[in-house]
Amino acid sequence: MIEAALAIVLGGVFNAAILFLVSAGLQLVFGVQKIVNLACGSFYALGAYFGISAVQWALGAGTPRPLFLAVLLLSGVALAAIGPVIERLLRTIYARDESFQMLLTFALVLMFEDILRIVWGPRTHVMGGGLYTLYGQLPFGAVKIPVYNLLVILAALAIAILMGLFLARTRFGRIVRATAENREMSEALGVDMARVYARVFTLGTALGTVGGALVVTSTAASLDMGIELIVDAFAVVVIGGLGSMRGAFVGALIVGVLKAVSIATYPELELMAVYMIVIAVLVLRPAGLFARATA
Amino acid sequence: MHTTRRNFLKLTGSAAVALGGLDAILAAKRAPLFAQANPVKIGVLPIKSGVAATVGEGGMRGFQWGVDRINAAGGILGRKIELFIEEETNPKDTTERFRKLALQNKVDMVSGGISSAVGLALGPVAEEMKMIWVSWDATTQKGIEETMPKPKYSFRSTDNECEAVMTSIMAAKHWKGKVKTAAGLNLDYTYGRNNWDAFQAITKKYDMGLDYVLDLWPKIGVTDLTSHVAAIAQKKPDIVFASLVFAELPIFMKQAHAAGLTQTTKFIFPPAGLQHTAMKKAFTPDGIIFGHNSMYFEAPNASPLLKQFTKDYHEKYQDYPHFESDRAYSAIMVYKAGIERAAKAIGGKWPTTDQIIQGMEGVEIESFGGPFKYREDHIPDCNFYAGFTTSKNRYDFSTIDPVEIMHTKNLQPPTGMGFFKWIESWKA
Numbered sequence A: 001m002i003e004a005a006l007a008i009v010l011g012g013v014f015n016a017a018i019l020f021l022v023s024a025g026l027q028l029v030f031g032v033q034k035i036v037n038l039a040c041g042s043f044y045a046l047g048a049y050f051g052i053s054a055v056q057w058a059l060g061a062g063t064p065r066p067l068f069l070a071v072l073l074l075s076g077v078a079l080a081a082i083g084p085v086i087e088r089l090l091r092t093i094y095a096r097d098e099s100f101q102m103l104l105t106f107a108l109v110l111m112f113e114d115i116l117r118i119v120w121g122p123r124t125h126v127m128g129g130g131l132y133t134l135y136g137q138l139p140f141g142a143v144k145i146p147v148y149n150l151l152v153i154l155a156a157l158a159i160a161i162l163m164g165l166f167l168a169r170t171r172f173g174r175i176v177r178a179t180a181e182n183r184e185m186s187e188a189l190g191v192d193m194a195r196v197y198a199r200v201f202t203l204g205t206a207l208g209t210v211g212g213a214l215v216v217t218s219t220a221a222s223l224d225m226g227i228e229l230i231v232d233a234f235a236v237v238v239i240g241g242l243g244s245m246r247g248a249f250v251g252a253l254i255v256g257v258l259k260a261v262s263i264a265t266y267p268e269l270e271l272m273a274v275y276m277i278v279i280a281v282l283v284l285r286p287a288g289l290f291a292r293a294t295a
Numbered sequence B: 001m002h003t004t005r006r007n008f009l010k011l012t013g014s015a016a017v018a019l020g021g022l023d024a025i026l027a028a029k030r031a032p033l034f035a036q037a038n039p040v041k042i043g044v045l046p047i048k049s050g051v052a053a054t055v056g057e058g059g060m061r062g063f064q065w066g067v068d069r070i071n072a073a074g075g076i077l078g079r080k081i082e083l084f085i086e087e088e089t090n091p092k093d094t095t096e097r098f099r100k101l102a103l104q105n106k107v108d109m110v111s112g113g114i115s116s117a118v119g120l121a122l123g124p125v126a127e128e129m130k131m132i133w134v135s136w137d138a139t140t141q142k143g144i145e146e147t148m149p150k151p152k153y154s155f156r157s158t159d160n161e162c163e164a165v166m167t168s169i170m171a172a173k174h175w176k177g178k179v180k181t182a183a184g185l186n187l188d189y190t191y192g193r194n195n196w197d198a199f200q201a202i203t204k205k206y207d208m209g210l211d212y213v214l215d216l217w218p219k220i221g222v223t224d225l226t227s228h229v230a231a232i233a234q235k236k237p238d239i240v241f242a243s244l245v246f247a248e249l250p251i252f253m254k255q256a257h258a259a260g261l262t263q264t265t266k267f268i269f270p271p272a273g274l275q276h277t278a279m280k281k282a283f284t285p286d287g288i289i290f291g292h293n294s295m296y297f298e299a300p301n302a303s304p305l306l307k308q309f310t311k312d313y314h315e316k317y318q319d320y321p322h323f324e325s326d327r328a329y330s331a332i333m334v335y336k337a338g339i340e341r342a343a344k345a346i347g348g349k350w351p352t353t354d355q356i357i358q359g360m361e362g363v364e365i366e367s368f369g370g371p372f373k374y375r376e377d378h379i380p381d382c383n384f385y386a387g388f389t390t391s392k393n394r395y396d397f398s399t400i401d402p403v404e405i406m407h408t409k410n411l412q413p414p415t416g417m418g419f420f421k422w423i424e425s426w427k428a
Helices: A002-033 A038-058 A065-078 A082-093 A098-120 A145-170 A171-181 A183-189 A193-215 A225-240 A246-265 A268-283 B007-031 B055-073 B091-102 B116-129 B141-149 B162-175 B189-206 B226-235 B248-258 B271-277 B304-317 B323-345 B351-360 B419-424
Strands: A137-140 A143-146 B039-047 B081-085 B109-110 B132-134 B180-185 B211-218 B237-245 B266-269 B289-293 B366-367 B372-375 B383-390 B399-407
Touching: A002 A038, A002 A137, A002 A145, A002 A171, A002 A183, A002 A193, A002 A225, A002 A246, A002 B116, A038 A065, A038 A225, A065 A145, A065 A193, A065 B116, A065 B366, A082 A098, A098 A225, A098 B323, A137 A145, A143 A145, A143 B226, A145 A171, A145 A193, A145 A246, A145 B226, A171 A193, A171 B039, A171 B372, A183 A193, A225 A246, A225 A268, A246 A268, A246 B226, B039 B055, B055 B081, B055 B109, B055 B271, B055 B304, B055 B323, B081 B266, B091 B109, B091 B116, B109 B211, B109 B248, B109 B323, B116 B132, B132 B248, B132 B351, B162 B189, B162 B237, B162 B266, B162 B289, B162 B383, B162 B399, B180 B189, B180 B226, B189 B237, B189 B419, B226 B248, B237 B248, B248 B266, B271 B323, B289 B323, B289 B399, B304 B323, B323 B366
Parallel strands: B039 B081, B039 B109, B109 B132, B180 B211, B180 B237, B237 B266, B266 B289
Antiparallel strands: A137 A143, B289 B383, B366 B372, B383 B399
16 A cells, blocks of 8 residues: 555656756746746657657667667757757847747747647657666556656756756856846846856756656657646746746645646546645745745 | 532531531530539648647548549549648637638538537538538537537538447457456546446446446646556556547556556557557557557458558558548548539539538448448448557557457447437347
């Protein structure tokens, strides 16, 4: 019984790990650039499609099968090269109203969906060849947990720790935090804002593309996958607090585990349970659990 | 004038030439009368984006294949077909596009419609605008019973429950006495809920003695089903009945396989055909009851038509077709056959809309899945295919063997009869 409960919670934590990566990208970009980047879901979908193609190409070229996880990580990181290009486009609306920013990033979501359809076609893309279970399965009560799921959870945890260290301990991390706190003061002190924005956006993009690349082994690449995730990612940032990395971490855990437990206990509550928490946070702590309230 | 033999011959000769010429002119005018006229304008509403785009794409490919063949053979009564392709999205926007096709493009017929919700919205608009609409796959039992009881201009799809009925009957036939518990994993919309209700009603009718231990309702487009898999594993059902239509199906199968669920549980996937090439052997076990709806590309009774289509499809798209191609192909071919039948009845003239409708009612065509025709209530009668998954094939995905074929006469209620009353009337 306890093993079954733990297996259900682990399923939720796996979902939370992916949610965290995408939400962290959303948080980072908002924290510094003050843009609600809806296209983070598109980066996630792009990472999934590109990841499948990269693995197929790499295995076809003779790469040993156990290295497919490394190929996925690399493909996600490489794909972040689109970040500076998108950021260049977003520069035109930094000074505009938030509604314009959201409209532009939503337009990007729609355009990316068309790009995915044109390049990969509308059919579902699945990574076959038994790669999902290549690293083995651990018996866990009535179910087995694929080791791959645990590796993804560990990877997300490692990325969270590295992000924390990067923001707290490195020179560029301090600049990023200073920019998030007070853009004008940072600029007055000589910070090259265009450079900071381009780098931060690229990092945010990488979190999404790596998330997509990692998840595709256990799921499939489909056109709507980005939009599906954006909805959950918004629940995460509302609960955790817009712009907060710690908020993304805790929010993702709450959403992922709550959904898993709801499905196992009372499936009709799967969505409602999450949005009850969202409403409670909005009423009792409007800035989210970890963001500081602003006047 | 005195008529000599020479004059008479001249006169009759001239008359013959003149009459012959006139006849030739008339013949020339008569035969290509429609050829010289405008093309037949047909509006199409395939889904192009989102999670169901793969369904729309399969349908559009089958429809286009049919149109290309008709045009290559000279068109419908000599009139080539011109397509006006719009898009199926939500009910409101799709009905607006339907109106645009009718009023602005002035099409002669509209075809398409996959979503149940869109189908329920399009039917009344087609009736109101007196525009022939041939659906591909958009009908639910509720729709048949309530929204369009006696349609004139709408030609609908088979009952959505057909594949659930067929696979449930197969489960009763092959697994009765071997299973005790069942769990449902069905998409959280009309189709999924209707299918789960149908499965329970049929398995009860067959007295399988099943205990329905769990019903889960994932949303369309969900990309992670690990929690659903864990919840199912906790209940340890003997059967999982899963109406998953889009990417959710291979995702579920992959995650269920990785969790070890496939070693102990039997599966029924009524609408799996739409995802058949995504069901890789690596994670799809043998022995799943797997529905292919109205067409299976490797059917044992495959006609030369199906073989040709599958060959052309694979050469062009490096893929294998699913049943939506059959639904769309039959739509255009019934329309063509209806026009030709009506024209024949009125001496070769181009028929009116009402005459075309009469021509379409009951006319039988050969579709990819076999003979296809509409009943008097504009619901199709055709073959349905399902079988047990096997990995013994030349592809990287699972196929079915043996293949079972049932006719819709045994899979959907007769005209005017409610679904559950019909099941009650069975002699199981």
